[in-house]
Amino acid sequence: MRAGRVAGTRHEGGSGIRAPRVDVAELVRIRTHHPEAIAEAAVRRARRPLLNESGRLMIVAADHPARGALGVGDRKLAMANRADLLERLCLALSRPGVDGVLATADILDDLLLLGALDHKVVMGSMNRGGLQGASFELDDRFTGHRPEDIERLGFDAGKLLLRVDYADPGSLTTLESTARAIDAMAARRLPVFVEPFISRRTPEGKLANDLSAEAVTRSIAIASGLGGSSAYTWLKVPVTENPDDMARVMETSTLPAVLLGGDIGDSPEDQVAAFEKWRGALQLPTVRGLVVGRSLLYPADGDVAAAVDTAVGLL
Template sequence: MRAGRVAGTHTEGGDGDTARRPRIDVAELVRVRAARPEAIAEAAARRARRPLLDGGGRLMIVAADHPARGALGVGDRDLAMANRAGLLERLCLALSRPGVDGVLASADILDDLLLLGALEHKIVMGSMNRGGLHGASFELDDRFTGHRPEDIERLGFDAGKLLLRLDYTDPGSLTTLESAARAVDAMAARRLPVFVEPFISHRGPQGGPVNDLSAEAVTRSLAIASGLGGSSAYTWLKVPVTENPDDMARVMETSTLPAVLLGGDVGDDQEAAYEKWRGALRLPTVRGLVAGRSLLYPADGDVAAAVDTAVGLL
């Protein structure tokens, strides 16, 4: 199965680039999964790999690990990411664009992309902790329910990513913090990069966690994330842009670890997001961008144009 040659029909409409997306034959994917589950491991074993940093030493990664945490919304569309064929079509289109280095996703999505042949010569990043379900009372007790370090090594993937949200009033954050440190140790032992996405969080008026994007909070989160584990040799930081983008230069002085920017859900003002990213990408420790919903589900529906613009910022 190859992404550009899988026959099928689109199940979404009204988007600006629908005609350009490769069509995903869900029935064929299910048939292979049911009849030959070993095909996934076989596809991983023969996948053509590349160095983490290639060419100019910058990274452009498309993220799609949100569904495994039950976070399916984009803007005011609560279930935008729930259509798997539509998500795969968007991912295959994004991965086909020049300058896109790879993808961050949970096992089920990466398995589909392996079967579709969409991960050749791409960086493949496994999402490690998805236990902090969106909207759950235990959301900040974000246990490791996704890729283990041994899975990433076994499948020949290139890196892992973990989410580290810390609420100083929530004991569940300590479980996440300790688990994250052990994951950093296990990845370093295998010489595999791990991208740590840290936040200082608090409970909002509705009870759910709210990430503090003030300069002080982001600075503190980077200091904590940088000190995880017994070695930082293979640790990268995945950093949000602060509320005031002018603070980013000072914030990024907190660590010498290489970093990528977190894209996040930018809403309808895509141009404002690009401008925030543009400034931060000039900083010496920032080596790239990891963006998901903002590129896969842009307000105007044109995935290719959103991806190309983001690549241009690098």
């Protein structure tokens, strides 16, 4: 039993593209009376290979809310409205050249019921325990999809966040749990996208990721060596502070990589600058695509379709 995918339309930005309206009442009705419909939708889902003929990936990310990271630019709760987020995701997934989505179980379950994941790459987000701003933010427990969940639901890959603070002894536990997750994914022949950072606390106690060339190089080297096999490991990496450093940084590993987006700011100028950084890094031999979320789903000008199309054009 499916929820109705569209119960109306909404004008989206200046492109003239209309976003589907999500029938929240229908989703809640199905979740209440037919929770088994989610698993049934996963079984019915038409699948595709991870890579198509181009060998490139364009993935829209929406796993931020589960870590309490709801802000976009200066809008602290931009991602808090679930119906609005689902509508933006459905619009993004409908655009030519978008290969799939990265999200947590709650969002992917909704998208399954909406029938939005057919012929798409589906990535389950695995560790969301390091809540944004929490004292335990670096303790990224695996509170999301387990390898067995990704296998059972017929999803295509997993993603995990790896933040290492050299001053925090707990980072050793994080490294070990990450390695075991990589092992479990490799045993199932499922790709896992590892997003590594060297992180540190500011004097005010806020966690910050170091995007210098040296730090990103070290994070790539550390992530590449985790687990008993790297056969199914991909990297999800940021563009360095100085984009000119990326060619040297990406020489650190032969693992395939995708670029992450992050929060790029809240102005059209910031968005244009981010696109230009991605354009240069996408020419590097190990970089196979983009995994971008907030900057495409919540662009400064509100035009989701245009932002997604621009990103696809970079590939």
